[in-house]
Amino acid sequence: MLCIAASYGFAQTTDSTKTTTDTVVTKKGLKIRFGLGNDAPYVSTYDTTTTITHSKAPGFSFGITFSRIDLGFATLLDHGSFTLSPKNQFLSYRQAKTANFGFDVVQFGYRFNSAFKIYVAGGFDWTNIRLRKDITIQRNAPVLTYTQDSIHYSKNRFSxxxxxxxxxxxxxxxxxxRGNYFRLVAGPEFxxxxxxxxxxxxxxxxxxxxDDDYHFAKLRKGIFxxxxxGIMGIYAKYYFNDMFENSPDQQGLKNFSFGLTLGF
Structure with missing residues (x-):
């Protein structure tokens, strides 16, 4: 809840678009008039209709933000399967504790109208894999490798x-x-x-x-x-390239994440 409050309390955006309001008002009531001839008594009614339309003019926008806060689960796909192959069994993980978290801090975009816009953003994204086995992934190794340890780890996180x-x-x-609306956002992510x-x-x-690069892909490409x-929704992200590079045994191992998103 603090993150949500911060996203609205500290967001600063310079937006060249303007919001305009068109209001059409028709009164509703009762008229009574008395007279002779053409001015004979009559009673009439009239209706009132109030229509308020909010619209935004096209334009560019740029600003610092704290939004699109993703919190969900991360899942490993081994050649399209949720079951890890024998070569990747050392990465066996606890699904309930393997998480994805991220948010955006800056964006630049163009609004075409009140319903549609495009933007490019910048932010941070973490994937935390909670390993089941008592192993240590090795640093500075020629390929992704590990050692089997003789002690038990209450937490063994690979991120x-x-x-x-x-x-x-x-x-x-x-x-x-209520002033809320349905949103749909999609596109590529690097x-x-x-x-x-x-x-x-x-x-x-x-x-x-x-700390090390642990052969994680230097550049990853995917879609979201x-x-x-309102302010809450769901998200999904899939990356086309392998999670690890220069490690032949991990070819075909990809990352898929899904969960809740706030402030988008």
Whole structure:
């Protein structure tokens, strides 16, 4: 809830588009007139109809934002299957604790009308894989490899962080009586690797963190879709290229994420 409040309290946007309001008012009431001849008494009624239409003029916009907050599950697809192949069994993970989280911090776009606009944004995206096995992914290795450890880890997390750059095609419906509307956003998304990390917690060694690229793809390419009503919706993201590069055993291993999105 604090994140939602911050996204609206601290968002600063310079927008060249203007919102205009067209109002048509017809009164409703009762007329009574008394007289002679053509001015004979009569009673008439008339109706009142009030129509308020909000519209935005076309134009460019640029600004700092804190929006499109994604929180969901990350899933590994091994050649299209949810079951990992024998070569990738060391990456066996706990689905309920394998998460995707991200948000945008800047955007530049063009609005065609009140219903449609396009924009390119910049933000951050994390994928946290909670490993089941007591292993340590090795740093500075020629391929993605690991060692089997003799101690138990209460947490063994294998994660990557990316700078995400989505190109979005945005559509929204007309406002309803509550001032909300349906949104649909889709398009390609590109990611630039920032870091890879192994985080482990055990009784023997306490908390440990190891940073490396771990052969995560330096540049990832995918598509996304978001849809919802009001400030809340659902999202899904799929990346076409492999999660890891220069590691032949992991060819065909891809990343798919889905969950809730806020503030879009």
């Amino acid at each position: 990557s962080s990316y700078l995400r750059i989505p190109l979005a095609f945005y559509y929204r419906s007309h406002e309803d009586s 990611g630039i690797l920032l870091n890879g990390r192994v985080k482990q917690i055990s009784e023997e060694n306490g908390k440990q963190k190891f 879709i978001r849809m919802g009503y």
